[in-house]
Amino acid sequence: MKTPGPVLWPTLFVLSLSVVAHAEDLRTSYDVKAYDMQLAVRPETRTLEGLVDLVATVTAESLERCVVDLHSSYEVCGVTDALGTELAFQHREHALRIDLASPVPGGESFTVRIHYRGQPEGGDFDGFHWEKSPGGKPWISTACQGIGAHYWYPCKASFFHAEDKPERVSMAITCPADLYAVSNGRLVEVVEGGPDWFEGGSGKWKTYRWRHDYPLETYAVTLNVGPYVVVEDELKLVGIDEPVSYSYYVLPGSVKKALIQFQQVPELLRVFSEAFGPYPFPESKFALVETSFWGMEHSTAVAYGSSYPAWCEANEVEDPFAKYNRWFDYILVHEVAHEWWGNAVSAEHWGHFWIHEGLGTYAEGVYVEALQGREAADRFFEEMGRRVPADRGRLYRGDHPDSSDAYSGLIYSKGACVMNTVRHYIDNDPTWWRTLKSFQAEFRYGNATTEDFRTALERETRRDWRRFFKEWFYGEGTPALNIRFFSNEEGTFAEVENLRGDFYVPLDLVWTDRRTRRVRFWVEPGVHLFQIPCAAPPSDLRVVWLERLLGEHEVEHSGETGQETVR
Template structure:
């Protein structure tokens, strides 16, 4: 999810949804390029598995660990780039029982192998590290570790790093274009606490009188920022949906409230299975884990910190009241399991693929539960958080996300395209086929647009381009000339010919504006013309 920025105006609350958004910078540094670009030191390798062991010391606010990385060499090379924040210490990098030479540049770690590796080789190395990781000041709005206490004075530890980077706390190839095909996470935590991570619990081992190791295994591809650790005084309970295991981990004393609130998971699964297809990580189970921050879409271990209340911390993002019927964090963050976790953007600049579809999934859930009209009201209401100041798509190759409009401007774009198509049966088929076609795949904006154009046989590229690549909304302009009314589009995107519905004296009519003036037949008075702004997210100028 990413963070939600609160702005208070009188009796209303306007929310702009982002989490650790890096924004559209005008100037980039070498550090940005090292993090965001794909050079041979990265593209010559495919990450196959992370086997991560991390010992957490809440008293010292420090961690110590090793990531045993299995990889495949795609081209002959003797050099690899991994990433680890420069404040963390590299203790050693071991390859075939020998220490590897490495050099650090900002958060990048360049490793030199003793001899050239052959193409298609499968190999491994062990990356040992330690230190005091960056601590988040306001998670999840900024990335870092959270060391805090629960209401009973017990240590409670977690981490949130979307946007900031998983290399904040463990070494990895910190780019969304490459996911390990599987992962093991071993959390060594104080023995009176529990360690909870992604995937399926495989057992625990007593390390000594003070520490216990909790073992978890993920058998599906997982992106770096989704790998997580949680340490706390947790209690566990479970449920089942069809053949999917549902597991819940909440703090001691919160089980009764959680059992009631988490009942929303079943109707959510009913809806999302129907509209998007089965849960994409069945083998790894579905989990909600209570966290000391609001929420995050950690794959198969969704972070939950909404205090067992409906809405978004008790508020409605749409201002309609409809958002208070359901728990925002359960629905939104779980929606990311389909969009963001299963389907992942290859560059952080295309994060709209994660956020626009997931923000739209909120309205999908509402439509499943309470009908199309409530869904329409909700999604229209979320426009109050849209700024329309910068483009939704960021700059490629420099670790740059676009604007926070990727949430609800993007969701309203999808709602607009649905209305353009005028075929709900086709729309639902498209969404489900999109989810299933790109399940466990890494894609980009062009792939999304091509999918929707190919399946609909409609020219949708100009529509996607206007909403995603330009700050301003498409503007429908009317004018009166010689007792006649004319209309046209004013847009930055070329060939923008989106049809739109209007009402003339209450009678609905679809018109087909272009960039040149067209005469509106059977219309005499601008005041009698109403544009369907409920279903088209545009600007109108008369």
């Protein structure tokens, strides 16, 4: 979830979600295979109505009743099974409890069709947004990571169960005929009118049928309706034989802005494909959809509500998001990174949320490095590290929290900087990039944990990383080094204080002694004295790459080497 300001939602809603999440959980008794949706949006009454087929396999010994998440504000018009048999149900506390016609044995499949309607609302970020375009047309979009996808369609919400990714999603969106509807995947067809159950009155309607044949989290499912201008192209991407469909859907007044801003897309996709592996969803599409909120990683239909900063710069227009766009178009780069981290590889549960936001934010630095070089990326991560609390904040968010409880700005900044620190510890770039690609490839379209990443790291580096993970992922805070250089008749020394936390860290020193020399010391907690292996006190002795080690560090030169303090 990304928003420049606070997200305000009723406390009662959040408390109710917690009650459902911690009750006896029948949702763990089945695994969702597909959602097939028929949805109708009526802008004039701000009404959403739909039929959703949930197709699932029983994972328990048998199943007589299933529980589906659906916000209590909706009217449930009826529930049937695949044969059309009406099923009894109860709908309260955001949970829809459905009695199946007969017990379904373990390993067998079942389908429930849920007919529902309601008038969902939107907040500053999360919710179902009924907005107007600058031209006065309906402009509708969804965002739900922070509140759960069950706020707008019945599902086994990733808000509670991140581990259950459906294998496919199809969505037929019926909307006024003068509007265009966009969802995940590829557009299968556009037809006049609506489904049989839909009462369109005297208005003209169209139905857009979309299908996405890849697993995804339920919050990454999206519905967008508006007076969109459609710009279509194809891209040849690294590691993919056939061209990938590339589209963007923007309001009429944004076409010229998008033409400038989205020139960056091919290079962005190239950078991420080379760093992490081929684009994950080539049979669907890559797309950007203009929305009234800032941005969201909706799979293959990435929500973009930013300021088109490249257009602002080209036209000398003030960028309202300038503080976020100092390095690049933040929403464009960050949300696209989620196609790899969050959409393709997802957390097993929200304790591992850093896999989405930490790696997604680390990808920003990868983009900076690709365009501006490693020194620029060092400055980028050094700047980001200033946001990380010195003595608190655990990257691992605990055992099985819901999405809202696990969410924190820490998983962005500390997650990214810890990834940069891992790379520094490894001190071998081919091994680092191989680790990221291996982790992506192994868990692509599935779910992963912090320990899965450690396993990948140990496999590629052939080193034990248990201590590092204890300190950096499961521990709190960051290290603080105080380094003092001095020389005497016995030689040149580095006195290192490592007194905050229990961190075991590398210290890299460089100097010239006929040729450039480098030594790496490993520093345990405490105060330590290291002798520099040089024949005479060097005039250019210095610590290098300290900015790659997350934390607050100070260096002092004294005695014969002069004095300098660097923060």
